[in-house]
Amino acid sequence: MNAKGFIRENIPLFGLILLMAAVSLYSPNFLTVDNLLNILRQTSINAIIAMGMTFVILTAGIDLSVGSILAFAGAVCASMIAVDTPLIVALLTTIAIGAALGMASGTIVAFFGVQAFIATLVAMTMVRGLVLVYTDGRPISTGDFDVANSFYEIGGGYVAEIPVPVIIAALAFLICWYVLNHTQFGRYVYAIGGNEQVARLAGVNVARVKLIVYATSGALSALAGIILTARLESAQPTAGMAYELDAIAAVVLGGTSLAGGRGRITGTLIGALIIGVLNNALNIMDVSSYYQQIAKGAVILLAVVADGRSKASSR
Amino acid sequence: MTALLELEGVDKAFGTVRVLRGVDFTVQAGRVVALAGENGAGKSTLMKIITGIYHRDAGEMRLRGKEVQFTTARQSMDAGIAMIHQELNLLPALSVGENIFLGREPVDRMGRIRWSEIERETRHWLGTLQQQIDPWTETGKLSIAQQQMVEIARALSMQAEIIIMDEPTDALTDIETQILFDVVEKLRGEGKGLVFISHRLGEIFRMCDDVAVLRDGNMVHQGPVSEIDEDGLIRHMVGRELSDQYPYVPAEPADIRLKVDHLVAPGVRDVSFEARAGEVVGFAGLVGAGRTELGKAIYGANPAQSGSIEIDGQPTQLRSPRDGVSAGIGYVTEDRKLEGLIQAHGLRQNLSLSGLFRFTNTTGHIDKRAERAEVTRYINAFSVKTHGIDAVISQLSGGNQQKVSIAKSLVAQPRILILDEPTRGVDVGAKREIYQLINELKAEGLCILLLSSDMPELMGISDRILVMSNGLLTGSFARDEADQEAIMRCTVAGLEEARVG
Ligand SMILES: Nc1ncnc2c1ncn2[C@@H]1O[C@H](COP(=O)(O)OP(=O)(O)OP(=O)(O)O)[C@@H](O)[C@H]1O
Ligand SMILES: [Mg+2]
Numbered sequence: 001m002n003a004k005g006f007i008r009e010n011i012p013l014f015g016l017i018l019l020m021a022a023v024s025l026y027s028p029n030f031l032t033v034d035n036l037l038n039i040l041r042q043t044s045i046n047a048i049i050a051m052g053m054t055f056v057i058l059t060a061g062i063d064l065s066v067g068s069i070l071a072f073a074g075a076v077c078a079s080m081i082a083v084d085t086p087l088i089v090a091l092l093t094t095i096a097i098g099a100a101l102g103m104a105s106g107t108i109v110a111f112f113g114v115q116a117f118i119a120t121l122v123a124m125t126m127v128r129g130l131v132l133v134y135t136d137g138r139p140i141s142t143g144d145f146d147v148a149n150s151f152y153e154i155g156g157g158y159v160a161e162i163p164v165p166v167i168i169a170a171l172a173f174l175i176c177w178y179v180l181n182h183t184q185f186g187r188y189v190y191a192i193g194g195n196e197q198v199a200r201l202a203g204v205n206v207a208r209v210k211l212i213v214y215a216t217s218g219a220l221s222a223l224a225g226i227i228l229t230a231r232l233e234s235a236q237p238t239a240g241m242a243y244e245l246d247a248i249a250a251v252v253l254g255g256t257s258l259a260g261g262r263g264r265i266t267g268t269l270i271g272a273l274i275i276g277v278l279n280n281a282l283n284i285m286d287v288s289s290y291y292q293q294i295a296k297g298a299v300i301l302l303a304v305v306a307d308g309r310s311k312a313s314s315r
Numbered sequence: 316m317t318a319l320l321e322l323e324g325v326d327k328a329f330g331t332v333r334v335l336r337g338v339d340f341t342v343q344a345g346r347v348v349a350l351a352g353e354n355g356a357g358k359s360t361l362m363k364i365i366t367g368i369y370h371r372d373a374g375e376m377r378l379r380g381k382e383v384q385f386t387t388a389r390q391s392m393d394a395g396i397a398m399i400h401q402e403l404n405l406l407p408a409l410s411v412g413e414n415i416f417l418g419r420e421p422v423d424r425m426g427r428i429r430w431s432e433i434e435r436e437t438r439h440w441l442g443t444l445q446q447q448i449d450p451w452t453e454t455g456k457l458s459i460a461q462q463q464m465v466e467i468a469r470a471l472s473m474q475a476e477i478i479i480m481d482e483p484t485d486a487l488t489d490i491e492t493q494i495l496f497d498v499v500e501k502l503r504g505e506g507k508g509l510v511f512i513s514h515r516l517g518e519i520f521r522m523c524d525d526v527a528v529l530r531d532g533n534m535v536h537q538g539p540v541s542e543i544d545e546d547g548l549i550r551h552m553v554g555r556e557l558s559d560q561y562p563y564v565p566a567e568p569a570d571i572r573l574k575v576d577h578l579v580a581p582g583v584r585d586v587s588f589e590a591r592a593g594e595v596v597g598f599a600g601l602v603g604a605g606r607t608e609l610g611k612a613i614y615g616a617n618p619a620q621s622g623s624i625e626i627d628g629q630p631t632q633l634r635s636p637r638d639g640v641s642a643g644i645g646y647v648t649e650d651r652k653l654e655g656l657i658q659a660h661g662l663r664q665n666l667s668l669s670g671l672f673r674f675t676n677t678t679g680h681i682d683k684r685a686e687r688a689e690v691t692r693y694i695n696a697f698s699v700k701t702h703g704i705d706a707v708i709s710q711l712s713g714g715n716q717q718k719v720s721i722a723k724s725l726v727a728q729p730r731i732l733i734l735d736e737p738t739r740g741v742d743v744g745a746k747r748e749i750y751q752l753i754n755e756l757k758a759e760g761l762c763i764l765l766l767s768s769d770m771p772e773l774m775g776i777s778d779r780i781l782v783m784s785n786g787l788l789t790g791s792f793a794r795d796e797a798d799q800e801a802i803m804r805c806t807v808a809g810l811e812e813a814r815v816g
Contacts, residue, residue: 183679184671191668194657201616201654202668202723203640261659 012254012270015303019274023281030284037163043276044169047269048224049243050250051176052102052217054268057251058180059213060193060260061116065105066221066247067240068127073098073222075135078235081151082143090151095222101127102218103211110207110214124244135237142233155231165227172220177265189213193260250275253303274303317380319344319508320365320396320477325374327360329710332702334360336532338374342477342508347499349519349540350512352529353552353742354714355700358512359401361529362479366391366398389418397475399466401482401512401713401740402652407455412437414454415469440468445494459486459650460602460768467495478502479510482713484518485739486649488602488768496522514714514742515769516545528552553744560747561775564754568594568778570627572762573731575613578622582608584786585622592730595753595763597777599770601806605786606766607649610733613764614646615639626731640669645729647721649736649766655720661705662719666690670727693722698748713740721749725756732756735766750776770799784808 007014024031049066056063073094080090101123108119142148157164180186188209191199200206221240229235253271256263278299282292320342327335334357342348350358363369365376367385376383378394385391388398405414412433413420421429421436437450446464454462463486470478484492499509499522511523519526520540528536528551536543536551543551550556568591578586582605590596598606611617613624615633624631631642639646648654656665667674667686674686690704697718701711708716717740724732734753738746753776757763767773773780780797782790782805790805 182681182683184675184681185679187664187668187671187681190660190664191657194660194664195653197654198657199668201636201646201648203635203637203727204668205635205637261657 011306012267012274012303015253015306016270016274016277019277019281019299023277023284027281027284030281035280035284037161037166039273039276039280040166040169041163042279043272044163044165045224045227046243046246046250046275047169047272048172048220048227050247050268050272051172051265052220053244053247053251054176054254054256054263054265055180055189055213056116056217057248057256057258058189058193058260058263059210060196060258061109061210061213062120062248062258063102063105063214063217064117064120064244065101065123065127066217066224067243068124068131069098069101069218069221070225070228070240070243071131071235071237072101072127072134073225074229074235074239075131075140075237077226078140078142078229081145081148082141084143084145084147087147087150090147091226094226095219098222098225099215099219102221103215105218106211106214110210131237135235137237139237140235142229142235148233151230152233153230155227155229165231168223168227172223173265173269180265185209185212190261193262195261246275249300253300274299318342318377319379321375321377321380322361322365323375323377325361325364325376326372327357327364327369328372334532335364335371338529338532338534339537340527340534341537342510343525344476344508345503345506346524347503347509347511347522349523349526350510350529351516351519351526351548351552354718354740354745355712356529356552356742357532358529359481359712362398362481362510362512365479366396392473392475395476396479397470397473397477398479399470399481399483401485403459403462403466405454405462405465407453407653409454410451411441411448411454411457411465412450414465415440415472419473436472437468440472441465443471443498444468444491458602458607460488460491463487464491467498471498475507477508477510479512481512482514482740483511484513484515486736486768489770490601492518514738514740514746516548516743517771519548520545530554549743552742560743561772562747562751562754563775564758566594566757566778568592569760572627573613573764574625574628576623576625578609578612578619578624580608580612580619580622581617582786583612583619586783586786586788587622588781588788588791590731590762590764592760592762593757595757595765595776595778597773597780598764598766598783599773599780599790599802599806600783602768603785604783604806606783607735608786609783610646610735610764610766613639613731614644614733615642616646640727640729643728643730645669645724645727645732647724647732647734647737649739651716651720651739656708656716656723658709659707661707662694662699662701662711663687663690663704665708665719666693666704666723666726669723673726673728689726693726696752697722698745714742714745717741718745718749721752729761731762731764733764733766736768737765738767738769738772746772770802774799774802782806782808 029035053063076097077090077094105119105123108114109116142151154164159167188204191204192206192209196206228239250271251268253274254267256267278296282295318341322340325335325338338361352358364371366388367390368388415437416433421432423429434450441448444464444467448461467483513519523540526540570592571589572592573590576587586609600606608617612619614636615638616636618634624633626642633639667690674682699718700715721737738749753763765777774797778794780792781788782802784806789808
């Protein structure tokens with residue numbers, strides 16, 4: 001591949017590098033190990049959700065319910081920790097609940113042919129309702145048992161200077177990358193997004209693959225919920241509001257097509273980092289949070305247009 | 316007399332691949348010029364340059380002696396050039412009428428679409444082609460042949476001076492082809508200039524006045540049809556002699572591989588037949604006879620409503636294509652664009668999609684080395700013209716896409732192979748390669764169902780021919796007793812029966 005092709009294939013990566021270079025020129029505090037680790041930690045939750053979102057979008061779907069599932073999973077997990085449930089039991093139960101909720105919208109999409117946008121919009125609303133019912137609208141503390149301390153480590157701990165959430169996100173990334181690039185299931189995910197009818201006629205069990213895809217997204221949202229709850233030592237009923245937007249933005253920034261069938265999980269990781277760096281930079285530069293929204297939107301627009309341009313010019 | 320359209324020294328490259336080299340090409344008023352050439356020779360590319368879809372790197376183009384440069388398809392349309400594309404370009408969710416007038420809907424002064432005019436015009440143009448299709452039918456519900464007729468109607472409705480037809484007949488049976496030819500005859504009489512691309516050489520001699528031949532992007536011959544014969548034409552196309560278009564090898568049929576008993580499925584009313592291992596069973600029939608539906612029912616894509624299917628003596632339930640693949644059935648669709656290949660994906664992903672299980676271990680891990688080796692083997696065996704196994708399908712020429720579509724079903728190593736119009740858009744040389752491949756597969760003991768509208772092909776390659784009409788089997792011929800007349804009578808037999816019954 002020539003240099004031009006390489007750049008064209010990796011616009012998001014160059015975007016990230018450019019962004020980081022620009023910010024470090026402006027602020028010497030940006031390129032410090034502490035700050036970079038900080039960015040990684042802040043990015044990990046969105047990155048984990050966005051990885052599940054990548055699977056969904058690759059099948060030409062969308063998942064709006066991630067934020068609600070995150071909140072419900074967090075609440076259930078917190079209340080289990082608060083009554084001294086063994087850590088591993090609490091974690092596995094929570095992730096299973098996330099997967100089940102994802103699978104519920106997956107069922108509606110796969111077997112009833114409802115558009116993913118609608119199905120997961122319904123799920124988003126209903127699960128948020130479930131959160132409010134379950135928590136009675138109040139935060140749930142993780143309590144004072146010993147297990148609460150171990151639980152905290154998941155969100156706030158470090159292993160050899162590296163924040164635990166970053167390690168979890170890295171592991172999740174490696175697994176997702178492997179699945180998408182080296183397994184039959186991954187191939188089928190791309191094929192369904194590329195042309196569902198072709199995939200079906202080639203013998204792909206389309207409904208089953210979709211179910212697993214939505215379950216994966218739900219499970220990863222629950223994982224993100226665990227991390228958030230652990231770090232705050234409590235579950236907030238409003239947790240995860242609008243998180244689906246950051247996740248979708250990360251996927252799109254990473255060059256994955258909303259039409260399905262095309263994209264890379266590495267792109268999503270970079271997309272999440274771009275958003276993370278941007279948030280961090282705007283804070284360092286002391287930009288008011290009102291303007292931050294506008295700046296973020298502008299950067300996303302710029303990145304997506306640049307990516308679309310370079311792809312169009314390769315024809 | 317100046318030519319209607321004249322191209323001189325046209326060059327075109329995609330990236331580093333040179334597709335056209337200094338091509339000259341002329342379209343005369345009141346004449347039909349055939350453009351012949353192997354798959355990937357550059358025919359469609361040249362036509363897309365004329366219509367402004369692609370931009371030439373060098374060369375001149377003159378319309379009625381005036382230099383023109385189209386940058387969009389719209390401009391060429393406005394200048395009086397219409398094109399029927401090789402790949403169907405209809406939106407399946409829209410009605411036939413909406414498709415025909417897409418982008419040029421008649422509107423009144425308030426900007427409201429005049430639906431009654433669309434309906435009237437659509438009826439009129441479909442009527443010219445003798446098609447009784449309701450203008451409000453959802454286009455995706457039509458058969459491929461009907462959709463092709465809709466494409467043709469759209470081009471006619473533009474009332475262009477120059478009409479380019481890129482393999483318009485490859486989805487049509489003899490009857491519709493004749494209808495099209497009658498229309499072409501009329502247009503020629505009106506002094507229009509027509510370009511006709513086809514891999515059915517017989518059609519070129521029947522229909523065209525001049526013939527131009529492209530080989531590897533070079534224009535190697537241009538002249539009146541009357542001064543050349545079929546062998547000469549083939550020699551220009553492939554650059555060597557090619558004998559014996561239908562290399563038939565007698566069958567040594569073994570045990571019964573497939574037994575279909577009183578099968579009823581969408582479009583299939585009641586069909587029973589047997590096919591043996593090592594046998595090619597041809598299916599003849601008109602458009603809408605139910606051959607495609609029968610193929611899909613056997614594969615599991617349209618599950619049977621009643622009746623039974625036995626494979627190697629085992630009763631088999633086929634409820635989905637997945638069941639079909641597991642039961643050892645390979646299926647090549649007639650509609651490669653919408654059902655056969657993922658256009659935006661590479662050759663590798665497409666070729667291995669059905670047979671992925673062969674390269675996958677129990678944990679779902681794909682052995683990419685083995686996959687690459689096997690995929691490459693098929694690309695070579697079919698001489699697919701491509702610059703690599705990760706080239707994107709939409710960048711292949713139509714005929715090469717068809718080869719990939721067939722190869723894809725073979726990667727899964729089926730016992731039964733259903734081929735629905737397998738040589739659609741394939742050039743003479745490659746057709747012969749596909750026939751030879753069918754012979755080889757037959758010798759290996761595959762049971763092959765060949766669904767084809769190309770009568771010489773059907774009679775040339777099949778061991779036995781079954782005729783379908785209106786969802787029923789209406790005739791059965793051994794190879795040596797098959798004759799075109801008798802088969803044609805059977806293809807309409809079910810229609811009579813339906814009218815009576
Ligand atoms: N958009 C594209 N990008 C890259 N290569 C292309 C593109 N379109 C066509 N090609 C290449 O150009 C060559 C000529 O293609 P073209 O479609 O013109 O062939 P053709 O003569 O119409 O063949 P067929 O009979 O199979 O339709 C092929 O090798 C094809 O792979
Ligand atoms: Mg072509």
